Amino acid sequence: MPELPEVETVVRDLRPLLTGRTIAAVRQSKRKLRRPWLPAWNAAATGLRIEGLRRRGKWILIDVARKPTPPGPPSLKGRGEKDIDNSETSEGEQEASRAVTPLPFREGGPGGVGQPALRVHLGMSGQFTVAPAGAPEPDHLHVVFSLDDGHELRLRDPRRFGSAEFFPDRHALDTAMNEDLGPEPFGIDAEYFRTAVRGTKRTLKAILLDQTIVAGVGNIYADEACFRAKLNPGRTGAGLSADECDRLRAAIEAVMTKAIDSRGSTIRDYIGGSGLRGGFQNEFAVYGRTGEPCPACETAIAVGRHAGRASHYCPVCQKDSPQRPQRPQRRAAKK
Numbered sequence: 395m396p397e398l399p400e401v402e403t404v405v406r407d408l409r410p411l412l413t414g415r416t417i418a419a420v421r422q423s424k425r426k427l428r429r430p431w432l433p434a435w436n437a438a439a440t441g442l443r444i445e446g447l448r449r450r451g452k453w454i455l456i457d458v459a460r461k462p463t464p465p466g467p468p469s470l471k472g473r474g475e476k477d478i479d480n481s482e483t484s485e486g487e488q489e490a491s492r493a494v495t496p497l498p499f500r501e502g503g504p505g506g507v508g509q510p511a512l513r514v515h516l517g518m519s520g521q522f523t524v525a526p527a528g529a530p531e532p533d534h535l536h537v538v539f540s541l542d543d544g545h546e547l548r549l550r551d552p553r554r555f556g557s558a559e560f561f562p563d564r565h566a567l568d569t570a571m572n573e574d575l576g577p578e579p580f581g582i583d584a585e586y587f588r589t590a591v592r593g594t595k596r597t598l599k600a601i602l603l604d605q606t607i608v609a610g611v612g613n614i615y616a617d618e619a620c621f622r623a624k625l626n627p628g629r630t631g632a633g634l635s636a637d638e639c640d641r642l643r644a645a646i647e648a649v650m651t652k653a654i655d656s657r658g659s660t661i662r663d664y665i666g667g668s669g670l671r672g673g674f675q676n677e678f679a680v681y682g683r684t685g686e687p688c689p690a691c692e693t694a695i696a697v698g699r700h701a702g703r704a705s706h707y708c709p710v711c712q713k714d715s716p717q718r719p720q721r722p723q724r725r726a727a728k729k
C-alpha cells in the first residue's frame with residue numbers, strides 16, 4: 395500500500411536519525427518476509443556506518459559503508475545472529491550495544507562502488523521506524539538494526555509483503571534497479587512519456603501502475619492523477635492525444651508533490667519514519683470516495699475495475715472517450 399509519497403516521507407523522517415550512525419547488531423524474527431532477510435546478513439551488516447538514505451520508486455535504500463577492521467575487541471558477529479522470537483534482550487546486552495564506539499570512517503569508491511547498501515520495501519503494511527532500544531517491542535517485528543546511539547531501526551510488517559535485503563555493492567544494485575524501473579515522476583521528459591503511453595493499448599490505470607514506465611505510482615495516486623488530468627482510467631494509452639499525455643504527466647507530478655507535502659496518506663497501517671500518520675487521505679478527490687460527490691461537479695464518484703484493481707473516477711469530469719468533437723474524423727481514420 396505505501397506508494398512513493400509515503401516511502402519518501404519515511405526516508406525524510408529517518409535520514410537525520412540514521413545518517414552517521416553505525417549498525418551495532420542485527421536481529422530478525424523467524425517468520426519470513428516476502429524476500430527474507432538472510433541470517434548471514436546479520437554479520438555482514440554489523441559494524442557498517444550509515445552514509446545516507448535514498449528512495450527509488452517505492453524502495454528505501456540505505457547506503458552503508460564498511461570501515462577498517464578495528465584492532466582489539468572481538469567482532470559483534472555473535473550478537474548479530476540473535477533471534478527475536480526466542481531471546482530476551484538482557485539489560486547487559488543493551489548496555490553493550492549502546493557502548494559501541496564509533497570507529498574512524500574511510501570513504502568508499504566513487505558512487506558507492508564496492509560499498510554495500512540495504513534495501514527495504516514496505517509491502518502492504520510495513521512500518522520502518524526508530525525507537526529507543528529499551529522501548530516495548532510491537533508484534534510483527536521482523537528485522538531490528540541496533541544502532542550505536544542506543545536506538546533501534548525497526549521493520550514491522552503484519553502482512554509480511556515487505557522486505558529487507560543486504561547488497562554488497564550498491565553501484566551494482568542501482569544499475570539493476572534502473573533496468574527495472576522507469577524514471578521518477580518528477581521532471582519526466584515529455585517525449586519519453588508520450589511515446590511510452592501512446593505505444594500501448596493498455597488502460598491508463600495499467601500504465602500508471604507499471605513501474606517500468608514511471609516509478610512509484612500505486613493505486614491511490616494513479617486514481618488521483620487521472621482525476622486531476624480529467625482522464626478516465628479505463629482509456630487506452632494509444633487513444634491519448636499528445637496534449638492528454640502531457641496533462642497526465644503533469645498531474646502525476648502535481649499529485650505526488652502535494653501528497654509528499656502532506657506526509658503521504660494513511661489508510662491502514664502506514665506511518666512515517668517518526669511514527670506520525672500521513673494527511674493526504676483527507677485530500678483525496680476520488681480514491682475510496684465511491685458514491686461521494688466529485689469535488690469539481692458533485693456527480694457521485696464511480697468505481698470501475700482496471701488492471702485488476704478498483705479505479706475511482708468521476709463519470710462526468712473523466713469521460714470514458716476522448717472529448718474532441720471538433721476532430722471526430724481524424725480519430726476514426728486512424729483505425
Ligand SMILES: [Zn+2]
Pocket residue numbers: 688689690691692693708709710711712
Ligand atoms: Zn466531476
